[in-house]
Amino acid sequence: MSETPLLQVHHLKKHFPVTRGLLAMKTIGWVKAVDDISFSVPQGETLALVGESGCGKTTTAKLILRLEEPTDGEILIDGQPVHDLRGNALKAYRTAVQAVFQDPWSSLNPRMRVRQIVAEPLVINRKMSRAAVAARVQEVLDSVGLRPQQANLYPHEFSGGQRQRIAVASALISQPKLIILDEPVSALDVSIRAQIMNLLVDLQQAYHVSYVLIAHHLATTRYMAHEVAVMYLGKIVERARTEALFTEPLHPYTRALFSAALPGHPDITREEIILPGEVPSPINPPSGCRFHTRCPVAQSQCAEIEPEETDIAPGHMVACHLYN
Amino acid sequence: MTRHIGDVILQVDDLHTYCFTRWGVVKAVDGVSFALRQGETLGIVGESGCGKSMTALSLLRLVPRPVARIVQGRVLLQGENLLDKSEREMRHIRGRRLSMILQDPQTSLNPVFTIGNQLLEAIHIHHKGSPRTLLSRAINALSQVRVAAPERRVEDYPHQMSGGMKQRVVGAIALSCEPHVIIADEPTTSLDVTIQAQYLRLLREIQEETGLSIIFITHDFGIVAKMCDRVMVMYAGRVVESGPVRDIFNHPAHPYTQALLQSVPTMEERPERLYAIEGQPPALWELPPGCRFTARCPYAEARCEQTYPSSFAVGVDHTADCWRLQEA
Numbered sequence: 001m002s003e004t005p006l007l008q009v010h011h012l013k014k015h016f017p018v019t020r021g022l023l024a025m026k027t028i029g030w031v032k033a034v035d036d037i038s039f040s041v042p043q044g045e046t047l048a049l050v051g052e053s054g055c056g057k058t059t060t061a062k063l064i065l066r067l068e069e070p071t072d073g074e075i076l077i078d079g080q081p082v083h084d085l086r087g088n089a090l091k092a093y094r095t096a097v098q099a100v101f102q103d104p105w106s107s108l109n110p111r112m113r114v115r116q117i118v119a120e121p122l123v124i125n126r127k128m129s130r131a132a133v134a135a136r137v138q139e140v141l142d143s144v145g146l147r148p149q150q151a152n153l154y155p156h157e158f159s160g161g162q163r164q165r166i167a168v169a170s171a172l173i174s175q176p177k178l179i180i181l182d183e184p185v186s187a188l189d190v191s192i193r194a195q196i197m198n199l200l201v202d203l204q205q206a207y208h209v210s211y212v213l214i215a216h217h218l219a220t221t222r223y224m225a226h227e228v229a230v231m232y233l234g235k236i237v238e239r240a241r242t243e244a245l246f247t248e249p250l251h252p253y254t255r256a257l258f259s260a261a262l263p264g265h266p267d268i269t270r271e272e273i274i275l276p277g278e279v280p281s282p283i284n285p286p287s288g289c290r291f292h293t294r295c296p297v298a299q300s301q302c303a304e305i306e307p308e309e310t311d312i313a314p315g316h317m318v319a320c321h322l323y324n
Numbered sequence: 325m326t327r328h329i330g331d332v333i334l335q336v337d338d339l340h341t342y343c344f345t346r347w348g349v350v351k352a353v354d355g356v357s358f359a360l361r362q363g364e365t366l367g368i369v370g371e372s373g374c375g376k377s378m379t380a381l382s383l384l385r386l387v388p389r390p391v392a393r394i395v396q397g398r399v400l401l402q403g404e405n406l407l408d409k410s411e412r413e414m415r416h417i418r419g420r421r422l423s424m425i426l427q428d429p430q431t432s433l434n435p436v437f438t439i440g441n442q443l444l445e446a447i448h449i450h451h452k453g454s455p456r457t458l459l460s461r462a463i464n465a466l467s468q469v470r471v472a473a474p475e476r477r478v479e480d481y482p483h484q485m486s487g488g489m490k491q492r493v494v495g496a497i498a499l500s501c502e503p504h505v506i507i508a509d510e511p512t513t514s515l516d517v518t519i520q521a522q523y524l525r526l527l528r529e530i531q532e533e534t535g536l537s538i539i540f541i542t543h544d545f546g547i548v549a550k551m552c553d554r555v556m557v558m559y560a561g562r563v564v565e566s567g568p569v570r571d572i573f574n575h576p577a578h579p580y581t582q583a584l585l586q587s588v589p590t591m592e593e594r595p596e597r598l599y600a601i602e603g604q605p606p607a608l609w610e611l612p613p614g615c616r617f618t619a620r621c622p623y624a625e626a627r628c629e630q631t632y633p634s635s636f637a638v639g640v641d642h643t644a645d646c647w648r649l650q651e652a
Contacts (some may be wrong), residue, residue: 052516159604189371190543194587194600201597216517223589223598246591260521262546264590266569274525275518278486 004079005040006177006210007064012037012073014059018283031282033059035234036073038309041227043177044204046211048225048242050218050257054279055231057214061180064212065099077178095125095174102183104163108155114141114166115151121174140169143206144199161192165199172203181213185220197223218261222246227315230254233282233290236309240316250318253291289321297322329553330362333537334383334422334505339397341375341382344390348609352378352392354561360505365531365538367552367569369545369584373605374558376541380507383539384424385414401505420450423503427510429490433482439466439493440478443500450501465500466493470526488519492526499530509541524551545588549573554641557581560605560616562632567642577636577644580617615645623648 014034017027034056041047049057062068064075066082075082077093085093098121101107108117115137122133138148144165155163164184171179184200185193201224204211215221221228222242229239230253238251249255259273275294280286286293292302299321307319341353353375360366368376381387382394385406399406401422409417418424426432434442443462451458459478466474469492482490491511498506508527512520528551531538540551548555548569556566557580565578576582586599603620612618614629621628627647636649 052518161604190545190584191371191587191601192604194589194598195602197589198598198600218517219589219591222591222594242594257517258591260518261591262544263549264546264588264592265573266549267573268549268592272521272525274521278488278519279516 003042006043006078007041007212008076008079009037009039009060009064010074010076012060012063012075013071014056014063014068015071029283032234032285033282034063034070035285037229037231037234037236038073039229039236039239041178041210041212043210044208045226046204046213046224048213048215048221048228049231050215050221050228051231052216052257052279054233054282056234056282057231058182060231061099061182061212061214064178065097065180066093091125095121096177097180098171098174098176098178099180099182100164100167100171100184103187104155104160104167105187107167108163110155112154113151114146114153114155114158117155117166118151118170118173121170125174136173137169140173143172143203144169159192160188161195164188164192164196168196168199168203172207172209175207176209178210178212181211181215183214183216186215186217193220200224218258219264230257233279233285235290235319236317237291237320238316238318240313240318244313244316250312250316250323251291251320252295252297252322256294256296289319327363327532328535329364330535332359333362333402334360335398335400336379336383337398337400339379339382339399340395341378341387341392342395343388343392345609350608351561351611352608353382354611356397356558356561356563358556358563358566360537360539362504362537363531363535364554365540365552367540367542367548367555368558369542369548369555370558371543371605373560373608375561376558377509379558380424380509380539380541383507384418384422385409386418415449419446419498419503420501421503422505423498423501423507425491425494425498425506425508425511428514429482429487429494430514432494433490435482437481438478439480439482439485443478443493443497446497446500461500465496468499468530469493469496471496488515488523491515491523495523495526499534499536502534503536505537505539507539507541510543512547527551545573545585557584560611561608562616562645564617564646565642565644567639567644571639571642575639575642577638577642577649578617578646579621579623579648581644583620583622615647 012034013036015030015032018029019025020028051057063070118137119133122128146165185196213225225242228242228245229236232253238254249258256273256275259270277294288304289302289307292298302321307321309317309319310323311317312323337357339353339356343350343352356379370376383399440462443465444458447458447461463474471477471492512523552569555569555572556563559580565581576585583601601620606616614631615633618624618628633645633647635643635645637643
C-alpha cells in the first residue's frame with residue numbers, strides 16, 4: 001500500500017453547539033459527535049464503521065459527503081482537501097463521491113421516473129448529450145440487474161430490494177471512486193439482503209470503487225468489509241483488518257459488542273458480556289477513556305487519562321490502557 | 325437453564341385470517357396450526373407480509389376491523405376457544421392471561437401520560453384495590469423489569485426515557501397482570517445491539533422466575549438461535565416448517581428454510597459468496613394454487629404448482645410442507 005489511499009481522514013472533529021434561549025441564544029455546551037478520528041480507505045476497498053446509535057458514524061459520513069463542515073481536522077480525497085474545493089473541482093468531487101441510504105422508500109423521489117432518478121447525478125454535474133445519458137442509464141440499470149423497460153416506471157412500482165437497486169444505480173452512474181453506504185440492507189427483508197450484498201460486492205470488483213459502510217449488524221460487515229473501525233462516543237476505539245478483528249477483538253467494548261451479537265447457530269455459546277447501563281450522553285462524555293463507566297475491566301487510570309491510539313500489530317489499532 | 329416445560333397452554337388449529345380489500349381477498353393467515361407449552365419459547369420467523377404479525381393479532385382478536393376477519397379456526401387458551409368469546413370477555417383475557425409487547429416503544433406508549441399512569445391503566449382493568457395498592461403493583465412491575473428507582477420513574481413521561489428503558493416499560497405493562505402467555509412482536513428491532521442483549525437476557529430471567537410462555541415473532545434467525553425452544557417458519561400465510569430449534573438449524577427440510585439459513589451472513593465465518601434467494605414472495609391476493617414458494621424454489625416440479633403439499637414428518641416434532649419429502 002505505497003500509493004496514497006483514496007480517502008484520508010486526519011484528526012476529524014465535529015462539535016455541535018447546545019444552545020439555550022430563542023432570541024439571545026447562548027451556547028451552554030457542545031455535543032462532541034466526532035472527536036478526533038483518523039482513518040484511510042484505499043481504492044477498491046471497504047471500510048466499515050460500526051457502533052451503536054450516537055457513536056458518530058453517521059456524522060462521519062455526512063462530513064465525508066460535505067453535508068457538514070468539520071470543526072477541526074481534514075478529509076482528503078485523492079490528496080485534495082474536500083472542504084476547500086470550489087468550482088470545477090467541487091463538481092468533480094460530487095461525481096466522485098456518492099451515497100446509498102438506508103431507506104429506499106424515502107430516498108427516491110416518488111414523482112420522478114426511474115430513468116430521471118438514475119440520471120440525475122450526470123445531468124447536474126456533467127455536460128452530456130441526452131442520448132449519451134440515456135445510454136449510460138441503460139448500462140447501469142443493466143449492471144444492477146434491472147430490465148431496460150423498467151426505466152420508465154415510478155419508484156412505487158418496485159419492491160424494496162428493487163428500489164435499493166435503483167438507488168445503487170443512481171450512485172453508480174457518475175463512475176464514482178467512493179460510495180458511502182449508510183445501512184444499505186437493514187431496511188430490507190432477509191431474503192433480499194443477500195441479493196443486495198452480493199450485488200455491492202460484485203460491483204466493487206467490477207468497477208474498483210471504494211465503500212465506506214455504516215452498519216450496526218456485525219455479520220454484514222464481516223461479509224462486506226476489508227477493514228472495520230469500531231466507534232464509541234465519537235472516538236474510534238479499535239480498527240483492524242476484518243479477519244484480524246473478528247478472530248481476536250481486543251478492546252473491551254469491541255468484545256462486548258461482539259458477544260452481544262446474535263449467534264448463527266443455537267450451539268454457539270459465546271462468553272456473555274452484558275454491559276451495564278447505556279451509552280452516556282455525548283454532551284458531557286466521561287473523562288479519560290469514554291468507555292470506563294461501562295467497562296468490565298476498568299482500572300483507576302481509565303477515569304483520568306485518555307488512552308492513546310496504539311498499533312498492536314501492523315494495521316491493528318486499539319485505544320485502551322490494557323494494551324499500552 | 326433451569327426452565328421447566330409443562331403442558332400445552334395455547335393451541336391454535338387451522339387459523340384463517342383474511343383481509344377483504346378493494347383488490348381482492350388477501351389471505352394473510354391461511355391455515356396456521358401450532359401448540360405452545362407452558363414455560364416454552366416459540367419463535368415465528370418469516371419476512372414481511374408472511375402473516376406472522378397477523379397471526380399474533382388474531383390470537384388476541386385485535387385484527388384491524390372491518391378489513392380483516394378471522395374466518396376459520398380455533399384458538400384454545402387453556403382449553404377455552406378465544407374465538408367464541410364476547411368482546412367484554414376478551415378484555416378480561418387480554419393482559420391478564422394473554423399479553424403482547426409491540427415492536428416500537430416510541431409508538432406504543434402514549435406521550436402525554438406518565439409511565440405510572442399507563443401502567444395503572446392496565447392494572448386497573450384486572451385488579452381492584454386502593455390507589456395505593458395499585459400503585460405499589462405498578463412499582464413492582466417496573467422493578468421486575470429492572471428499572472432503577474421505580475418509585476421516581478413512575479412519574480416520568482416517555483420522552484424522559486431512552487429507547488431501551490421505554491421498551492422495558494412496555495414489557496412491564498405487558499407483565500403487570502401476570503399473564504400466562506406473552507407475544508413479543510420484534511421487541512428488540514429498534515434497540516441497539518448491547519441494549520438488545522440486556523433485554524433478551526431480562527426476558528429469559530423473567531421467564532425462569534415466572535414460568536411464562538413466550539411467542540417470539542422475528543425475522544432474525546439469530547434471535548431464534550439465542551432465545552427459542554421451537555420455531556415455525558412462515559411463508560405467504562402458511563407455516564412451511566416447524567420443529568425444535570436445533571433440528572431446524574442442523575437439518576432444515578423445506579427449501580425456503582434452507583435458503584433463508586444460507587442467505588444470512590454470520591459472525592463466525594465469511595462465506596465466499598452469500599446464497600441469494602432470487603425473486604420475491606407472491607402477492608397474497610393472487611396466490612398460486614400449489615406451493616407458494618414454487619416460483620423461487622430451485623427444486624420446483626410440476627406437482628408443486630398444482631397442489632399444496634401436505635405436512636411430512638422429518639423428525640421428532642419436526643414437520644415440513646414440501647413434496648420432496650414424500651419419498652424420504
